Amino acid sequence: MTLGSLLKPEAVKVLGNVTSKKRLMRDLCDIAAGCYGIDTEEALSALQDRESIGPTGVGGGVALPHARIPSLEKVVGVFVRLERPVPFEAVDRQPVDLVFALFAPEDSGVHHLKALALVSRALRGAKVQAKLRANEDPVILHTILVGAEESQAA
Incomplete structure (x- = not known):
């Protein structure tokens, strides 16, 4: 499993009009719907259910919301950089x-956890975070994310 296999380039966005966590969650689900065919309402409900257990903001301006979606066949991701933090x-x-939002099949078990650990490692470094914050081009952001994973492996 790699970040490149989890995250389509078109699932990377820069968003400027997000003013709340609720709006952010909706936007993540809309992107997932467009890129992976996930039902927006099903994904939103699953993310909200997971957030009710405990927030997925891991610190340093990074959040890793994640949810299980019964209709999915594999773990997929959506990454957004917000122009203004919420x-x-x-x-x-x-x-x-x-x-970085992850959506996993209901029965993904260890694959979901491995994907979460992979994303967490890739986003934990201050250098990677600075590069992501300094760029607005989704293609460059995707390249940074995939490169962050490769540098973690070295």
Whole structure:
């Protein structure tokens, strides 16, 4: 499993009009619907259910919302960089601007956890975060993300 296999280039976006966590979640699901054929309402409900267990804002302006979707066949992702950070109830109480959402099949088990760990490792570095925040081109953002995974392996 690689970030390149989880994240289609067209599932990487820069969003400027997001003003709330609720709107962010809707936008993530809309992108997932367009890229992977996931039902928007099903995905939104699953993300909200997961958030009710505990927020997925991991700190440093990064959030990793994730949910299981029965209709999916494999784990897929959506990445967004927000032009303006939004409150997300993160562990450090800081707003988020880098968000990588994962959607996994209901029975994905260990694959879901491996994907979450992979994304977490890729986004944890300050250098990677700075590069992501310094770029607005989705193609470049995708390249940075895939490159971050490769540099973690080295």
